[in-house]
Amino acid sequence: MPDAEQPRSVAEVREGLGEAGYLADESSALVSFLAQRLGKPVLVEGPAGVGKTELAKALSRHTGRPLIRLQCYEGLDEAKALYEWNYRKQLLRIQAEAGGEAEPPEGSWEATRGDIFSEEFLFTRPLLEAISAEMPVVLLIDEIDKTDQEFEAMLLEVLSDFQISIPELGVIEARTRPLVLLTSNNSRELTEALKRRCLYLWLDYPSVERELEIVRLHTPELDEGLARRMVEVVHMVRQLDLKKPPSIAESIDWARTLLLVGAEDLDRETFEQSMSIIVKHRSDIDLVAERVAVKLGDATPPAGAAGQTQA
Ligand SMILES: Nc1ncnc2c1ncn2[C@@H]1O[C@H](COP(=O)(O)OP(=O)(O)O)[C@@H](O)[C@H]1O
Ligand SMILES: [Mg+2]
Known part of the structure; x- marks a missing residue:
C-alpha cells in the first residue's frame, strides 16, 4: 500500500x-484500520505468544x-527511550576547542556551548527517532x-503532543505521524490516562480453526489432519490449570517439531517425547502427562484415521 494512502476499509486492512x-x-x-484513519495509538493486551x-x-x-x-524493561528511562547527550563526544570537542590552553579566550565558552548542544552530539533513541523520522513509521x-508509572507518564506526553522537548535544543515536533502500537502482557494494570488515549485490542488464544490456519501458514508442509489433531491437543492442554499455558508460538514450534521428526500421528509416545515443546514447567508437565497423554492412546491408528479420537 503506498504510504500517503489511507486504507479504505477494514477488509482491505485484513487482506x-x-x-x-x-x-x-x-x-x-x-x-x-481505525488506528490509521483516526491517527490514534493502539494498546494491544493479552497473554504471551x-x-x-x-x-x-x-x-x-x-x-x-x-x-x-522500543523494547521495554524494568528501569527503562528517558535516556534509553528518548535521547541522551553524547558526553564523550562533547568532552572531546571542548578539549579540542580549548586547544590545550588553561584560560580559554573571552566568550569562547558560549560558542562551544551552542556547538556541543546540537543534534550532532545527540544519541537519538527510538521515541525521538520515530518522532523525527522523515518517512512515517510504525512505532x-x-x-x-x-516499565513503571513514571515512564508511562512521560510516554503519555509524547503520545498526546507528538513532540519532544529538549531543554538545550528546544521542541522537536513530529514531521510525520507514526502509527503507534503498545503491547502489554498484562503483568500490571496500566493507567487510565494511557488507556484513554489509545484504541484497545484484547488478543486472546484463538479458536481451533483460526489457530489451525495460523499453524498451516507457518508449516504448510505438515499434514492437515495431523496439524488439526495437534491444535486440538493444544486446546485440551490450555483448558488445564497450568502455570504457563501453551501459546500460538508454541503451537508453531510443535508443528515444526512434528514435521522434523517425521511424525505421522500424535499418539501417546510422540506426545510424551515432544510435549516439552509446549509445556515448560515441571508441575505443568506432570499434570499434562496425567490428564492428556493418557487420552491419546498407545497404538498408531490405521491410515486415514488420523485426526479422530478413539471411539
Ligand atoms: N494472527 C497471526 N497470524 C500469523 N502468525 C501469528 C499470528 N498470531 C501469532 N502468530 C505467530 O505466533 C508467534 C508469536 O507471536 P508474537 O507476536 O511474538 O506474540 P506476543 O507478542 O503476543 O507474545 C509468532 O511467530 C507469530 O508469527
Ligand atoms: Mg511480544
Whole structure:
C-alpha cells in the first residue's frame, strides 16, 4: 500500500495483513484500520505468544513503513527511550576547542556551548527517532507493562503532543505521524490516562480453526489432519490449570517439531517425547502427562484415521 494512502476499509486492512503473513481476526483488522484513519495509538493486551508483537511487524510490512521498536524493561528511562547527550563526544570537542590552553579566550565558552548542544552530539533513541523520522513509521512500544508509572507518564506526553522537548535544543515536533502500537502482557494494570488515549485490542488464544490456519501458514508442509489433531491437543492442554499455558508460538514450534521428526500421528509416545515443546514447567508437565497423554492412546491408528479420537 503506498504510504500517503489511507486504507479504505477494514477488509482491505485484513487482506493486506494476510498478504504480510498475519491472519487478523475481525477485531484486530478493525482496530488496525481505525488506528490509521483516526491517527490514534493502539494498546494491544493479552497473554504471551498470541501475536501482539507480530501485529506491529505485519502492519509495518503491509504499509511499507519502517518499524521502530522500543523494547521495554524494568528501569527503562528517558535516556534509553528518548535521547541522551553524547558526553564523550562533547568532552572531546571542548578539549579540542580549548586547544590545550588553561584560560580559554573571552566568550569562547558560549560558542562551544551552542556547538556541543546540537543534534550532532545527540544519541537519538527510538521515541525521538520515530518522532523525527522523515518517512512515517510504525512505532512499536513492546511490553510497556514492564516499565513503571513514571515512564508511562512521560510516554503519555509524547503520545498526546507528538513532540519532544529538549531543554538545550528546544521542541522537536513530529514531521510525520507514526502509527503507534503498545503491547502489554498484562503483568500490571496500566493507567487510565494511557488507556484513554489509545484504541484497545484484547488478543486472546484463538479458536481451533483460526489457530489451525495460523499453524498451516507457518508449516504448510505438515499434514492437515495431523496439524488439526495437534491444535486440538493444544486446546485440551490450555483448558488445564497450568502455570504457563501453551501459546500460538508454541503451537508453531510443535508443528515444526512434528514435521522434523517425521511424525505421522500424535499418539501417546510422540506426545510424551515432544510435549516439552509446549509445556515448560515441571508441575505443568506432570499434570499434562496425567490428564492428556493418557487420552491419546498407545497404538498408531490405521491410515486415514488420523485426526479422530478413539471411539
Ligand atoms: N494472527 C497471526 N497470524 C500469523 N502468525 C501469528 C499470528 N498470531 C501469532 N502468530 C505467530 O505466533 C508467534 C508469536 O507471536 P508474537 O507476536 O511474538 O506474540 P506476543 O507478542 O503476543 O507474545 C509468532 O511467530 C507469530 O508469527
Ligand atoms: Mg511480544
